[in-house]
Amino acid sequence: MLAKKKSGLWRGLTALLVFVLSISMVLGSVLEANAGTIDTYLGTLSEEFVSENTADDPLYDKFTPPAEYLNADGTGNSNALIAAAIDLGRREAAEGSVLLKNENNALPLSSGSNVTLLGIRSHKNLLGSSFGVKAQGPFISLEQALSQSKTDFANTMSWSVGSRGAPPGATVGTPWTGDEFEFEGAGFNLNQTMIDVYENLSQTEKYTHYENEPAAEVYDPGEPSISELEGADSGFRSSFAQYGDAAIVVIARPSSESVDYLPGGVADGLDFEHGEPFSLTKNERDAIELAKECSDKVIVLISSSASVEIGSLKDDPDVDAIMWIGAPGCYGMLGVADILCGRVSPSGGLFDIFTAYNMSAPAMQNMGKMYYANTEGTITRSGGVLSFTPGAYAIEAEGMYVGYRYYETRYYDCVAGTGKADSTAGTYASKGGWNYADEVTYGFGYGLSYTTFDFDIQGEPKFEISTDPETGAPSAYATFSVKVTNTGSAAGKTPVQIYGQAPYTPGGVEKPAIQLLNFEKTEVLAPGASETVDVKVDLQFIASYDENYDNGDGTKGTYIMDPGDYYFAVGNGAHDALNHIMAAQGMDETKMVGEGNAEQAYIKDISESFISKTLFSVSKTGYKVSNQLPYADWNYYQPGEVTYLSRNDWEGTYPKSYTDMTLTNQELIDALNGKIYDLKTDDDTSDIKWGQDNGVKFYEMFGKDYDDPMWDKLLDQLTLEEAMYIFTFGGPSIPGAESIGTVETYMTENAGNGIAVNLNASKDPGAPWAIPASDPNGNWHPEVFANAPMGASTFNPELMKELGEFEGIESLFTGINILWGPGLNTHRHAYNGRNGEYYSEDPVLSGVAAMEFAIGALEYGLVAAPKHFAFNDQESERGGVSPWMTEQRAREVELRAYQIAFEASKYDTADFDAGMRGLMTSFSKIGAIECTSSYGLMTEILANEWGFIGYAVTDIYDDTDLWTAVLNSGTTCYDTRGQSGFYKTTTLENCSLFVNQVQPYTLSAKLIDGDRNLQLKLKDAAHKNIYSWTVSHLMNRYNSTTRIETRLPWWRALYKGIQIGSGVLAVTCGAMYVMSSMKKKEGN
């Protein structure tokens, strides 16, 4: 009996231990397959990148942080780094905040002013996006910036709440125990009563707010009513008498990835002024009324990444000042405080036009969630790994007229009396016919200062026009010298914005009446001081894309420069510049809104002999430009169904809502279903070399030009399988390739406002400047800067570059060599929830900002990969939505931003072709074709026309079912976040991301054995990827000794310990069971 009991005990114990052993084995396997991600989140190191530093093979000598961020022993100085981030974030906001109204010299306020802050957002500030460009970690609040002089990071951790119901949480899990920093605040005395009222209300569920919040399809800004304020403290008004020097009201509208605002999408019962999310609620308007009760000096701060409908505030004589402050990041409130107290004179210009009703933008007629009427049964392609909804589209019938291009062009035509511009079509605020003064609140590029400036174009601009005799590549620039004089009584700086207008023929190629061509910014000018600023304009950007131009070689479409009078002007924004041009043209001033000064305009008669009409029909690379995106236009498939807005007839072409499009064209249906590329199986590929032994190693490629012959040797060493791994798994962990001496490495991360890796979780812990886990500031998270519109609004190329440089420095400390950012899509309308990640509605402003950022980052070995190339015009159904547009629109607005950034012509020299070395594609399609799979976009335009060389990764898990089509297009790899352990736990064959393919094949190392084209594309993709690594600081750590050594982080030790322990015990118990069973038998 006892033997039986023992048998049961041992058998049961063995069963338990077999279970523990089995679970630890399978979960261990799961952990290993996700080791890279686990390390990032736990701050552990499971695989160590090891290289030996020798005199012959020195390490960490190619890119280094500046000395001011290093201690005497060469280790990183976290305190200095954070202090510099605070300073930069402060300066960005001080230059990027835009003063829109300042009556009665309400601003600046003097130090020592007794100030009341109103609006719950004055207490719970909006600093970043809840998803995307978050403001991470401890921060400096508006209250602190206005009244304190030292950070309180220990008690100011930023929080974020996700979109679509994701739960809130602290952006950095561990409380701050590091250094605190002194700063110079505004020196105001704040009304503590109101601070307490808002603090009490913010503790309630109804008014809980976070520093990072999302947009919402049904929006409620969460502003308490006056009665609720009274409920918190019935006597709060009594505090106004003491703190009545000024009342500052903060109004906020957040932005974030994955969700949009929608037309009419407002919460019930809040009495939005226009029934739209960007208009003010009654409670917000009441907060402003309360400010009037409190003080004679009412100041409104607008915290947003899009146009807020503040026309009523502009017209309200009791609202003295309005300033846009964006989502200013962790430290930007210091810059806001600098302006409010007059330490800095504001110098920002608006990143987008601010309209009375955002719905008045023609783009808004076709925004949101629209699906083909016959999606079901017609669209057979699934929604992909992320389960996007098939069949979504947006007809961008506004054509060229997006953002200020619409409002200013229609204004121009109104004054000119052409194109039925003054009809009622598209009117929202106008009484009667369309009227600029009613429809627009503040124009693009507009901004006030505490001083005034005089702009004087000095003589003739310097034109430099030439053509490369070999390639025909044009080089055509005009440099405007503008003398800027501070004519006021305060010191300040100002943007110098050059705009242009090309001659328009009614019925001809569409042309906006005004467009930004380039900009610079002055230094701080003392009262009476002058500075002459040179602004170099690339004349390509005043050329127009004529889709119907017959190139005479069987192709159609190219850039043209119509002969005629071209106008250029310098102005305080687009509207001001246009008025100057109109004045120069002698247009009726009585019909104009604002005043024009012909002296600030310049006319140039551009004849064929000066610049030929087709000068820009060849790109800077010498590649012939022709239509590449015909399938972007709905009419290409189903002619005549869409009418695009034309200034020839504003009334007749103002967009209707295309809400119920039906797919009838089979080519269109096939394209939407992903039938784009047919895999070949029997090509002769024998001349394509793989797996050669040429004796070249990756580390030797540092500094080698892209076309250096050594690349062929290196690439021929790769095996076909290795190249397929590099294409298939594009990061964050990127597979190694033994044949060329690379090892699996975690290379990539977000974001445009800072590297999303804590200092103490560096992916390059072997760097001499690495900041150890023991550093008191180790859990500082570098993603701290403002949302992108703030950077754009600085109109300061130097500062934009400095932001890139600093992020490059951050990347050295965090060991990330490729950045998935900055965001570079242009704002199609205010309702795009992700506008906070993108700079502006203007491609030149956006493109310059991204270019400067990327060039700055690359100086420290960080490859910036702007996203999302291209056409991410809305977050609603962003996964595979089809934006339909003309190719002219695509090229002159959406793509121009990328073109400027990728060409980076400003930094070209005779010996060096500067450029960005990375990008991330968009989830969206362009017309019927996925951007990831568009050969016209990814190869013809991006690579051939613009000369892009670098890492071109998809967005996360995007189009994994189109593996061959994506490779064929010119995209160089997939974003496969979370995948690691390549060739072992993660293989081409077993990775679930690629298990579903539209075409009837299965991904394997043999898949393209018989496809010559794809093998060549694969070699090209590998070349571009690896080249981008060689220009990055990844090369700091590579030499002939580089290898990966496995480490034993606590999680690995734990599961392995459990495996060993349970295994040993299971065997022991099993043996005991057998022995007791045998005893039992003997007993029997």
Next chain:
Amino acid sequence: MKKLNIGGYLNILAALLGLVGTILTIVSGTMSVDNKLTNMTMIVAAGFIGVVLCALSVYTPTRFGNFDLVGSVSIWGAIALYCYTFGAAVGQRIMLIAGLFSYNSGNTIGWNVFYVSVGAWACLLVGCVCLIASGFFRSVKETA
């Protein structure tokens, strides 16, 4: 045939749970083309073999008595196979789950896959618990 005791009933329950868990694994791996499980044959085969082993662990004690070697090895094998089915599926759902609880919370199909997967895993894990428990108990009633 000897009458079943508590261990035997637990093994029957484990077999049923394993069967349901394996079927749910098949469902979760086929309900969306984008969420197919790679290596499905192996995963499902492991589950079904586990069920067979459970059945064996019910049957053999009726022939050879309690705590017999074949039945015991069947229990241990079934536990290992259930764990394999569970672990192989979990490994392929990690990124889906990470997305659902962060950037891709609107993934309706993904949530459905997740719920079915959780059902499968719960069945398999509870099945393992039943098998562990049965290891301590007699499977059949023995006559004096």
